[in-house]
Amino acid sequence: MGTDWNRVAVNAESRRSIYGMLTLVFREEPSEALINELRGPRLSGAFSEIDLELGDSFYNDPVSTVADQLALEFSHLFIGPGPHISPHESIFTEVDGGSGELWGTKTVEVKKFIETTGLGYASRFTGLPDHISVELEFMEKLTEWEAEKWMEMDRISAEYCLSIQRMFLQQHLLTWIPKFCNAVITQAATPFYREMAELTINFLELEQQSL
Amino acid sequence: MKKLNRRDFMKLTAGSGCAFAAGLGYSQSAFAGSLKLQAGGKDFSPTTGKERQAIPTACWQCVTRDSMIGYVEDGRLVKLEGHPDSIRTLGKLCAKGQAGINQVYFPDRILHPMKRAGKRGEHKWKRISWDEALDLIVSKLKPLRDAGTPELFMYQYGRHKASQGATMYDFMQAYGTGTIGNHTSVCEAAKWVGQESLWGGMYDNWDYDNTDYVVIFGSNQFETHTNHIPTSQRLIRAKVDRGVPLYVFDVRLTNTAAKADQWIPIKVGHDGLVMLAMCNVIMNEKLYRKDHFKFMRVSEDYKASVDEKIAAVKKNVANYTPEFAEKHSGVPADTIRKIARGFAKAKSACLVTYRGTVMHYHGADQERAAMLLSAITNNLDRPGGRVMGVGAGWKHPSSPKAKVHKSLDVKDGFPGEAAYPTHHVSHQVLPMIKDGNAGRPKVYWWSCYNPGFINGDNNELQSILKDESIMPFLITSTIVYDESSQYADLILPDVTYLERWDWEDMVSANQIAEFYIRQPLVKPLGESRCQGDVWPELAKRMGFELAYSSKEDFVRQSCEMTPGVREAGGFEYMKKHGVWHDPKAKPNYGFYETKVDVSGDGVILDEKTGVYWNWKKAGVNSEAEAKSQGYLGTKGAKKAYVAQNIDGTAYLAYPPNTKFVKAGYLDFYSDNFADKGFPAFPAYTPIPEHQKMADDELNLTTYKVAVHTHSRTAHCKWLTEIKHDNPGWINTKTAEARGIKNGDKIKVYNDMGEITTTAYVTEGIIPGVIAISHHLGRKHSGVYGSGQNSPIPGGAAADPDVKNIWWKKHGTHPNTIIPNSSDPISGTQRWMDTVVRVAKV
Incomplete structure (x- = not known):
């Protein structure tokens, strides 16, 4: 039986969307436009079907209020000042028995891996190379490219891309993001980041099983 | 949240996909550039994690100079491979090229004045x-x-x-x-001189991408031909994808001959004769194409009609019957006829020659015979034929x-x-x-x-x-x-x-x-x-x-x-990409048909030759003086060449651009040659030394191998491990007559001296010949090439591979018994004319 090129492309495209959404969640504070979209009919129904509960206030409070709350939560959780959950792989990964540090060995590894593929870091991007949103965005780029290759019926390139995704997933995402997300689940004050962290763990587990 | 499956996520993304489509993505991507998965961006070693750089550069192991990518790991060169964007090499690199790393890191390298x-x-x-x-x-x-x-x-x-x-x-x-x-002159000068006497320039290319028929004389295309990687892969593609017939005339059964439709063993120095015999068949059987004749000069008469030219060519090659050629070259007359017919009837056909053809007495004239065969079949600078090389x-x-x-x-x-x-x-x-x-x-x-x-x-x-x-x-x-x-x-x-x-x-x-x-x-x-x-x-x-x-x-x-390069981004672009070609450029064929405006100031027509030339650029004082001296009689006239008048049209034709003073025709009748006492028309001239050979004497020929450049690679360990000895190829009958068996130690000698090697007794070489490759027998070139360390302590790091040298032999050098002897036409070194005796030691 021949390959259903469209089906495999749609699957890759679906994964791209999830990675894109999670990138957005962890990259920056949600905008009002995004909040409106998330609580609009197209997504709220889907969230409901998977028991993703963002809480009544997320849906009912004025959008500006929700945006302010989430911005505060974002800073509290991921930026500081004060104790926070640094969303960087090098912080969550011990190397040679040493404690994690910013711009550590893992940061360099992630940077090298990404640069291997031809991508570079945008000069305007001021984050660190191993920020969770960078790793998720990288997977988004890979899955997008994979989807294109399936649509071009270029099996060799698509499967090669999958092997790169598998490597990056195993060598990086899975080694620390579940740990990171569990910390978020424990410390989040709002359902939004708790649920998103849980969704992330869920998704990465599924990725681990299916890739 | 419940445990999610792929289906759940598919549902979710049906929505979130819309969200992103609506432009709600993150405000700033972390990334610049685009994915180049197979082409590669920055590289790192999967085993050591060290950063690798991929740097476009170019080879120098031989004249082909392939574009390539060098991989550097923490400052050390670790790998070379073909440049995927090169339109010449199409991403391929030969063994010599890949072993270029050995040039940098060999233990005997000289590192100080x-x-x-x-x-x-x-x-x-x-x-x-x-x-x-x-x-x-x-x-x-x-x-x-x-x-x-x-x-x-x-x-x-x-x-x-x-x-x-x-x-x-x-x-x-x-x-x-x-x-x-x-x-x-030790490379191929005769080939260029033969070509320059005809089409002015030199360096032919072989249009394998478009050819329908290929005949090779005296070249090992698949192993060692000039411009090897760009051309060999194209010939292989022609053969495999399009079934293009390939006939190889060679003294040895090379790996090119072995892959051909037919290997045609030929006696040393007779390539030109067989080509002339092919011309004989084509002219007599009216298989020629008239197209190119108007650009040819085949007799003293500059104004001959095409029909007169056809008659003259026919007359000039009349003596070179296939039977005559068989008698001297050993190639059966029927084989000559078959290949001549195939060559002439093919939609396009490519004739290839190299050192085996031209490194002889009158080698330049043998190349002229190759050009003649190409011209009369209209396979000169036409798609699929022998074409004028195009370089940057x-x-x-x-x-x-x-x-x-x-x-x-x-x-x-x-x-x-x-x-x-x-x-x-x-x-x-x-x-x-x-x-x-x-x-x-x-x-x-x-x-x-x-x-x-x-x-x-x-x-x-x-x-x-x-x-x-x-x-x-x-x-x-x-x-x-x-x-x-x-x-x-x-x-x-x-x-x-x-x-x-x-x-x-x-x-x-x-x-x-x-x-x-x-x-x-x-x-x-x-x-x-x-x-x-x-x-x-x-x-x-x-x-x-x-x-x-x-x-x-x-x-x-x-x-x-x-x-072009400048507009593409100049030096920075070239550093990054290594290669550039004009994406709008079309393959260059048929330059000789370019019509030229001859109305310029000072342009006059030379009545004798039909050449338009600009007397003001020729260093003469007046138009009258120019006309009086004529084009051929004016020293600086060839620099002032403008066009050739052919049937009333001014064509660029084949301008002179070397020392040859000639009109714009393909000078198959060459005053230049005649004036110096050489055949005016391509001819068969026996090699004097071969004419005088005693029964027990043999021809000594030399050849290249796939993994060595003449004298520049013996210190490359990867290559020398593959090829470090060069036994003498000798035919079974020739060996038997001398009591020589395969593997016997033999001496090869003449008046100049003696060398020793081992016998490789084979049916893959014609009788009467001994063939020895010319790269080995090094006395110095470092430990890999000669077995001894350089007297100058190498400054490079010690190479642990030195202890892995398992070979004891370093070959023999045939040049010791080959005289410096020149083709009287071109001055080329006559590598293939040497006469020796061979005996078991």
């Missing part, structure tokens, strides 16, 4: 600084220049091409010496020339030795210096060249280098201590090609010019220094300036000056 401390050949050296070395050179060169005798500085090179040659010539012109020798035309900076510019007449052979040495007679340079009648240089500097190994009678040439009364001061730029540098007074540590800048221009196999560069992959090891960086420094010390400050600067300026 060395001054001779003992007698020449005593191998006693003192390390000196570059400052001292340059001061020493200036102390020799400046007085010559100041005294108005710059010609007493002679420079001779082996492989110098593109910007490596351009920077050298620029310096020499600024200095004032024209005493510059090359190496082409770089612009580059030029320095002010010296006021005094002179040459010693030691480059073109002894008086009367060669009639048209347009590519010089390089193998006779040292014998001429010894002779002394044309003067002797006081300083002789050679580079990327090993005259005491690669020429005929090489032991004699070494003795000339050794003699201080003949050669007062010797400088060499080299990376390896070899048979010649052992006699130098000053050794300069050259960089390898993987440590230097260049722009490159080798001919494209697809008739579209490719511009490409070479850039350093690693920092030069030790104190090695690029000659292109040495020239400006020397000039400064002698009181004149060059137009560039370093080789990199030369390449940078060239990139910014060259149309």
Whole structure:
């Protein structure tokens, strides 16, 4: 039986969307436009079907209020000042028995891996190379490219891309993001980041099983 | 949240996909650029994690100079591979190219300037600084220049091409010496001279992408042919994808012959005769195509009609019947007929020749026969045929020339030795210096060249280098201590090609010019220094300036000056991409059909030849004087050539552009040849030495192998591990007659001396011949090539592979018993005409 090129492309495209959404969640504070979209009919129904509960206030409070709350939560959780959950792989990964540090060995590894593929870091991007949103965005780029290759019926390139995704997933995402997300689940004050962290763990587990 | 499955996520993304489509993505991507998964971006080693850089550059292991990518890991070169964006190589690189790494890191590499401390050949050296070395050179060169005798500085090179040659010539012109020798006469000069006498230029290409039929004479295309990687893969594709027939005429069953539809064994030196016999068949059976005849001159008459030309060609080849050719060449007449018919009837057909055809007495005339066969079948510069090579035309900076510019007449052979040495007679340079009648240089500097190994009678040439009364001061730029540098007074540590800048221009196999560069992959090891960086420094010390400050600067300026490259992004673009070609360019064919406007000021028609020429550019005083002298009678006329009048139309045709003064026709009838006593029309001329051979004598031929360049690769361990011995190929019957069995030790000898090797007894060579490859038998070239360490301690890190050398043999060098003997037409070294005896030891 021949390959259903469209089906495999749609699957890759679906994964791209999830990675894109999670990138957005962890990259920056949600905008009002995004909040409106998330609580609009197209997504709220889907969230409901998977028991993703963002809480009544997320849906009912004025959008500006929700945006302010989430911005505060974002800073509290991921930026500081004060104790926070640094969303960087090098912080969550011990190397040679040493404690994690910013711009550590893992940061360099992630940077090298990404640069291997031809991508570079945008000069305007001021984050660190191993920020969770960078790793998720990288997977988004890979899955997008994979989807294109399936649509071009270029099996060799698509499967090669999958092997790169598998490597990056195993060598990086899975080694620390579940740990990171569990910390978020424990410390989040709002359902939004708790649920998103849980969704992330869920998704990465599924990725681990299916890739 | 419940445990999610793929289906849940698919539902979710049906929504979130819309969200992103609505432009709600993150405000700033972390990334720049695009994914290039297979092409690769930055690379890192999966095993060591070390960062790798992928740097586009160009090979130099042979003249093909393939574009390639070098991978550098933490500053060390670890891998070379073909450049995927090159339209020439299509991403491929041969074994020699991949082993280029060995050039950088071999244990005997010379890494410091060395001054001779003992007698020449005593191998006693003192390390000196570059400052001292340059001061020493200036102390020799400046007085010559100041005294108005710059010609007493002679420079001779082996492989110098593109910007490596351009920077050298620029310096020499600024200095004032024209005493510059090359190496082409030991390569293929006869081929170029034969071509230049016809279509003006030289360097044919073979349009395998479009051909329907291929015949090869005297070339091992799939292993060692010039422009090997670009052309071989195209011929393989033609054969495999399109079923293109391939016939190979060769003395040996090469790997090319083995892959052909038919190997046609042929006696040494008879390629031209068989080609003329093919012409005979084609003319007699009216299989010729008329198209090209109007561009041909085949008799004294410049104004002959096409029908008259056809009759003349027929008459000129009448004696070369297939039966006549069979008698002399050993090729069956029926085979000649079959291949001639196939060649002529094919929609397009490609005729290939190389060293086996032309490195002979009258080798240049054999090439003319190849051109004739191509022309009468309209396969010259037509798609699928033998075409004029297309290379990159770089612009580059030029320095002010010296006021005094002179040459010693030691480059073109002894008086009367060669009639048209347009590519010089390089193998006779040292014998001429010894002779002394044309003067002797006081300083002789050679580079990327090993005259005491690669020429005929090489032991004699070494003795000339050794003699201080003949050669007062010797400088060499080299990376390896070899048979010649052992006699130098000053050794300069050259960089390898993987440590230097260049722009490159080798001919494209697809008739579209490719511009490409070479850039350093690693920092030069030790104190090695690029000659292109040495020239400006020397000039400064002698009181004149060059137009560039370093080789990199030369390449940078060239990139910014060259149309096309400049617009693409110039030097920065080339550094990043390595290659550039005009994406709108179409393959270049049929230049001779270009119609030319002849209404320009000073353009007149020469009645005798039909040449339009511009008398104002020819150095004559008036139109009347120009007309009185005529085109052929005016010394500077060929520079003033404009067009050829053919049936009332002015065509570009085939302009003269070398020393040959000719009209715009393909000069198959050549006054140039006739005036010097050579056949005016391509002819069969037996090789004198072969005519006089005794029954027990054999022809000695030499050949190249796939994994070595002439004398530049024996120190490359990967290559020498593959090929470190060169037994003599000898036919079963020939061996049997001498009581020789496979593997026996044999001696090969003549009046010049004797060499020993082992016998490779095979049916894969014609009787009456012994064939020995010419790369091995090194006395010096480092531990891998010669089995002994260089007398100069190498500065490179110790190589653990030295303990893994498992081979004891290092081969034999046939040049010891091959005389320096020139084709009287072209001055080419007659490698294939040597006569020897062979006996079991």
